[in-house]
Amino acid sequence: MKKEKNDKANICIIGAGYVGLVSGACLAEIGHRVVCVDSDPKKIAMLKKGVMPIYEDGLQSVVKKNVKAGRLFFTNAIKDGMHHDGRRAEAIFIAVGTPPRDDGSADLSAIEKVAEEIARNMSDYTVIVEKSTVPVETCEWIYKTVTRHNKKHIPFDVASNPEFLREGTAVRDFLKPDRVVLGCPSRQCEHVMRKIYKAMKGAPLLVTDVKSAELIKHASNSFLSTKISFINAVAQVCEKTGADVEMVAKGMGMDKRIGMSFLKAGIGFGGFCFPKDLEAFYWLSRRKGYNFELLKTVKDINEQAKLWMVKQVQDELWNLEGKTVAMLGLAFKPETDDMRFAPSIDIAAEFKRLGANVRGYDPVSQENAKSVIKNIYFAKDAYDCVAGADCACLITEWAEFGRLNMKKVLAHLKHPILIDGRNLYNPAKMRELGFTYKSVGRH
Numbered sequence: 552m553k554k555e556k557n558d559k560a561n562i563c564i565i566g567a568g569y570v571g572l573v574s575g576a577c578l579a580e581i582g583h584r585v586v587c588v589d590s591d592p593k594k595i596a597m598l599k600k601g602v603m604p605i606y607e608d609g610l611q612s613v614v615k616k617n618v619k620a621g622r623l624f625f626t627n628a629i630k631d632g633m634h635h636d637g638r639r640a641e642a643i644f645i646a647v648g649t650p651p652r653d654d655g656s657a658d659l660s661a662i663e664k665v666a667e668e669i670a671r672n673m674s675d676y677t678v679i680v681e682k683s684t685v686p687v688e689t690c691e692w693i694y695k696t697v698t699r700h701n702k703k704h705i706p707f708d709v710a711s712n713p714e715f716l717r718e719g720t721a722v723r724d725f726l727k728p729d730r731v732v733l734g735c736p737s738r739q740c741e742h743v744m745r746k747i748y749k750a751m752k753g754a755p756l757l758v759t760d761v762k763s764a765e766l767i768k769h770a771s772n773s774f775l776s777t778k779i780s781f782i783n784a785v786a787q788v789c790e791k792t793g794a795d796v797e798m799v800a801k802g803m804g805m806d807k808r809i810g811m812s813f814l815k816a817g818i819g820f821g822g823f824c825f826p827k828d829l830e831a832f833y834w835l836s837r838r839k840g841y842n843f844e845l846l847k848t849v850k851d852i853n854e855q856a857k858l859w860m861v862k863q864v865q866d867e868l869w870n871l872e873g874k875t876v877a878m879l880g881l882a883f884k885p886e887t888d889d890m891r892f893a894p895s896i897d898i899a900a901e902f903k904r905l906g907a908n909v910r911g912y913d914p915v916s917q918e919n920a921k922s923v924i925k926n927i928y929f930a931k932d933a934y935d936c937v938a939g940a941d942c943a944c945l946i947t948e949w950a951e952f953g954r955l956n957m958k959k960v961l962a963h964l965k966h967p968i969l970i971d972g973r974n975l976y977n978p979a980k981m982r983e984l985g986f987t988y989k990s991v992g993r994h
């Protein structure tokens with residue numbers, strides 16, 4: 552085995568998706584030698600050619616730079632990732648998906664499969680780092696699984712290192728985190744984890760026990776979802792009373808105990824994290840004997856927030872049978888191509904159920920949208936999307952929609968109706984232009 556300078560680690564990351572690929576590229580960027588493993592051969596083939604399988608600002612240049620520097624590699628085989636070019640990975644990060652099951656619990660079967668394979672390929676003390684978002688006690692299950700398949704009794708630890716990056720700003724978030732949470736079961740494990748993150752200058756480390764680390768992630772995402780649903784509920788009261796939710800949010804957020812972030816009213820949260828983590832946390836709490844009813848209410852408010860859009864369109868167009876609705880934006884938020892659990896999916900389905908023809912356009916997620924939203928017309932740009940439509944609905948606040956020539960939008964629409972689900976436009980300006988304009992919690 553080749554000897555490395557001991558302030559840098561050999562790392563293997565299993566799962567090269569939004570989290571695994573960004574983590575791998577960024578850990579290479581701070582000097583470690585990283586091998587990213589993914590079971591999807593297409594993904595690895597693309598990465599080996601320098602093509603990014605996901606849209607993420609700044610990712611391609613970090614990947615290219617570190618591949619060129621000989622610090623970042625890609626493979627399909629876990630065994631190869633753990634023992635790459637004569638170097639043994641001392642830390643193996645698990646970053647595979649943990650999708651929701653029908654009952655809301657997290658499907659951890661990919662994690663179990665990976666844990667078994669890690670166990671079969673360990674040759675010396677190894678830290679297995681759980682990075683995927685998982686319910687509390689998953690690390691305990693990984694420990695038991697690895698022990699069962701670790702026939703050579705190689706020493707190992709299982710650490711929890713939940714990831715807090717956001718799609719769209721993932722590279723920046725990973726390299727400049729608010730905090731790095733490390734749940735370490737032993738001193739030896741803590742030493743390895745501290746060494747890995749030491750190179751990330753200025754990152755505040757919170758070293759704690761494994762279960763607390765696991766719970767921090769679910770509690771954080773559920774709290775952020777709660778903040779969004781709270782302001783969306785406030786928006787409903789604003790609509791009924793004549794108050795302006797943006798001013799209410801500003802006034803609330805100026806209180807440092809509350810803060811400005813996550814107080815933007817709109818048509819609800821989506822994506823691969825908030826909806827599933829909220830469900831999984833609710834499910835886990837119930838299983839442990841605590842009925843976390845608040846989380847159920849947060850979810851219900853979010854479902855209502857999505858349907859707000861459909862109700863506004865009905866209020867303007869009456870029956871939707873045979874009418875045409877244009878959806879501007881399909882991704883769950885701007886700056887990502889991720890369509891998982893995007894509100895647009897439920898909103899389009901409801902429009903279709905009511906008999907409307909749907910036209911949709913997204914600057915980046917259009918191709919991914921085609922696999923989850925069926926039987927709608929996918930437009931070539933925003934103007935094509937609204938052409939001949941009875942009404943336009945702003946679903947995702949992409950910057951390019953803020954720069955549209957609204958006179959041209961108006962001219963393309965059959966009726967001058969604009970429903971703004973993200974409060975992107977100025978109500979007075981839109982009305983001045985001649986739109987019948989509605990937004991969330993504003994007048």
Ligand SMILES: NC(=O)c1ccc[n+]([C@@H]2O[C@H](COP(=O)([O-])OP(=O)(O)OC[C@H]3O[C@@H](n4cnc5c(N)ncnc54)[C@H](O)[C@@H]3O)[C@@H](O)[C@H]2O)c1
Nearest residue numbers: 566567568569570589590591647648649661683684714718
């Ligand atoms: N996407 C986010 O913004 C985000 C942020 C923080 C945490 N998380 C959490 O991180 C985890 C991963 O999320 P993601 O968005 O990166 O998912 P993803 O679907 O983009 O990536 C998962 C990858 O794992 C691969 N994979 C699955 N089984 C495998 C196996 N047996 N061996 C090797 N590779 C395998 C898949 O092919 C896929 O490329 C989830 O638990 C998620 O909740 C996601």
